[in-house]
Amino acid sequence: MANTSQDPSPQTDPPAGVRSVTSDARRVRVHHLRQARERGEKITMLTAYDAPTAALFDAAGIDMLLVGDSIGNTMLGHATTLPVTLDDMVRAGRAVASATSHAFVVVDLPFGSYEAGPEQALASAVRVMKETGASAVKLEGGRRSAAQIQAITAAGIPVVGHLGYTPQAENALGGPRVQGRGDDAAEELSQDALSVQEAGAVGVVLEMVPVEVAARITEFLQIPTIGIGAGPHVDGQVLVWTDMAGMTDWSPRFARRYAELGRALQQAAADFAGEVRSGAFPTTEHSFGQ
Ligand code: KIV
Numbered sequence: 001m002a003n004t005s006q007d008p009s010p011q012t013d014p015p016a017g018v019r020s021v022t023s024d025a026r027r028v029r030v031h032h033l034r035q036a037r038e039r040g041e042k043i044t045m046l047t048a049y050d051a052p053t054a055a056l057f058d059a060a061g062i063d064m065l066l067v068g069d070s071i072g073n074t075m076l077g078h079a080t081t082l083p084v085t086l087d088d089m090v091r092a093g094r095a096v097a098s099a100t101s102h103a104f105v106v107v108d109l110p111f112g113s114y115e116a117g118p119e120q121a122l123a124s125a126v127r128v129m130k131e132t133g134a135s136a137v138k139l140e141g142g143r144r145s146a147a148q149i150q151a152i153t154a155a156g157i158p159v160v161g162h163l164g165y166t167p168q169a170e171n172a173l174g175g176p177r178v179q180g181r182g183d184d185a186a187e188e189l190s191q192d193a194l195s196v197q198e199a200g201a202v203g204v205v206l207e208m209v210p211v212e213v214a215a216r217i218t219e220f221l222q223i224p225t226i227g228i229g230a231g232p233h234v235d236g237q238v239l240v241w242t243d244m245a246g247m248t249d250w251s252p253r254f255a256r257r258y259a260e261l262g263r264a265l266q267q268a269a270a271d272f273a274g275e276v277r278s279g280a281f282p283t284t285e286h287s288f289g290q
Helices: 030-039 051-059 087-099 118-132 143-154 169-172 183-198 212-221 261-278
Strands: 043-047 064-067 105-110 136-140 159-164 203-207 227-228 235-237
Touching: 030 043, 030 105, 030 118, 043 183, 051 064, 064 087, 064 212, 087 105, 087 212, 105 118, 118 136, 118 143, 118 212, 136 143, 143 159, 159 212, 183 203, 183 212, 212 227
Parallel strands: 043 064, 043 235, 064 105, 105 136, 136 159, 159 203, 203 227, 227 235
Antiparallel strands: none
């Protein structure tokens, strides 16, 4: 099917065998995510921070790409997500959105770009949408962020919520810890989930939440839940791509390593260095005559 005039991105056919929440190569939209949940089809989401990886994941049929503020610790050399700026997110968001024609692209609002109130949140979200070509923004927090979600949604910008372990609040939460354990904490988390939905969010990420709590929230919400360390009884799964692909020696317990790209890349660099030093590269094949 041809692109609509609202969707200027290039059209590519998905590779054979790829399944997605849409049955064709069109851009995934909010209603496809809702329909996938209704049909009981799992939604797939990976983080992406640049054009080449985004293009690969898009061609692989990943439904949603998250330009996460995890760019801070995965790509920019920060220890946490806290130093990430709106400029960082806009630059990465533009690269990812421009390299994709299929995935629903979500850009994180970084720490400090929405907490001051609905006005600040709306201004940040509008900038992301104007300058990146993304389909939605994501922000952390439940009841504390409901007014912000409402203001952004009222402007016609889809919002994805983020509950459970929220990395921007890692100092308050005492580091990466499971959230929602015990009856009281599970009830608080459920109230947050309801408030995110009532504020208008189109979906919610549940991070490091006990399996049973994530399953219960998924049951009573009407919007899709995307889990990361939240067990299998959610509507979809998201992983940080560098964890999923084994780019570093360590991955969190909730991530499966589908490749060992870090080792492969290091080996490729070592092979290149070895051949340069030995004179094996370049050969005439890689050289130009007069
Ligand atoms: O920034 C990010 O990568 C995220 C995921 C952990 C969901 O928010």
